[in-house]
Amino acid sequence: EVQLVESGGGLVQPGRSLRLSCAASGFSFHDYAMHWVRQAPGKGLEWVSGISWNGGSIDYADSVKGRFTISRDNAKNSLYLQMNSLRPEDTAFYYCAKVIVTTWSGAFNIWGQGTMVTVSS
Amino acid sequence: EIVLTQSPGTLSLSPGERATLSCRASQSVSSNYLAWYQQKPGQAPRLLIYGTSSRATGIPDRFSGSGSGTDFTLTISRLEPEDFAVYYCQQYGSSPQTFGQGTKVEIK
Numbered sequence: 001e002v003q004l005v006e007s008g009g010g011l012v013q014p015g016r017s018l019r020l021s022c023a024a025s026g027f028s029f030h031d032y033a034m035h036w037v038r039q040a041p042g043k044g045l046e047w048v049s050g051i052s053w054n055g056g057s058i059d060y061a062d063s064v065k066g067r068f069t070i071s072r073d074n075a076k077n078s079l080y081l082q083m084n085s086l087r088p089e090d091t092a093f094y095y096c097a098k099v100i101v102t103t104w105s106g107a108f109n110i111w112g113q114g115t116m117v118t119v120s121s
Numbered sequence: 122e123i124v125l126t127q128s129p130g131t132l133s134l135s136p137g138e139r140a141t142l143s144c145r146a147s148q149s150v151s152s153n154y155l156a157w158y159q160q161k162p163g164q165a166p167r168l169l170i171y172g173t174s175s176r177a178t179g180i181p182d183r184f185s186g187s188g189s190g191t192d193f194t195l196t197i198s199r200l201e202p203e204d205f206a207v208y209y210c211q212q213y214g215s216s217p218q219t220f221g222q223g224t225k226v227e228i229k
Contacts (some may be wrong), residue, residue, distance in 0.1 A: 044209065044220055044221070044222045044223050045158075045166065045209055045211070045220040045223075046220065047217055047218045047219065047220065050218075059216055059217070061217050062217070095165055095166075100168070100171055100177070105154065105213045105214065105218070106154075106171070106213060107154075107156035107168055107171035107172075107177075107211065107213060108156075108158075108166075108168060108211075109168045109171075109177055109178070111165035111166055111167075112165065113165055114165055
């Protein structure tokens with residue numbers, strides 16, 4: 001079964017850091033670009049960051065650029081999001097998502113169940 | 122950044138009726154790289170349509186997508202009870218990829 005499982009969310013104070021993980025199974029993880037998408041409670045979807053199959057291409061939304069770092073470990077079938085200098089507006093469910101095709105850009109055909117990040121004092 | 126505007130915000134329909142959802146882009150979507158997702162409460166989004174009109178694996182043929190350039194449409198030919206949800210469009214042809222604000226399809 002193709003599956004993505006996020007972990008690492010929680011309650012954190014403004015200015016602190018958190019690292020999210022996404023464990024992939026059921027497909028050739030090393031072949032696909034992967035992305036993070038977030039959704040604030042009761043709000044819409046916001047793309048956060050993406051990384052190519054080998055980590056050679058990385059991109060970020062302006063709202064997180066300079067604070068968040070995406071990475072992957074193909075040997076461990078895992079995707080990561082290091083979040084520094086967190087702000088209350090970063091409060092959201094964070095989803096990892098797999099691109100439908102083996103290129104950088106594509107629709108997301110597999111999503112994890114999400115992990116909640118709450119930034120509050 | 123390409124802004125996607127979805128309309129209407131809420132669509133109130135009865136099971137069996139046809140639903141037509143609109144997604145308008147602030148500039149042309151490259152290669153018609155436009156996708157549609159369905160999201161139900163407490164669940165992750167599910168891919169319905171990609172590349173404007175291709176159905177994702179396992180998606181019933183009552184869902185169809187069309188459009189080009191800046192105007193795109195998701196049509197649900199006959200609403201089933203499980204189709205009442207929020208629908209988002211996404212463009213992935215230009216960076217940053219962006220989502221519309223969503224259309225809620227509710228039971229009338």
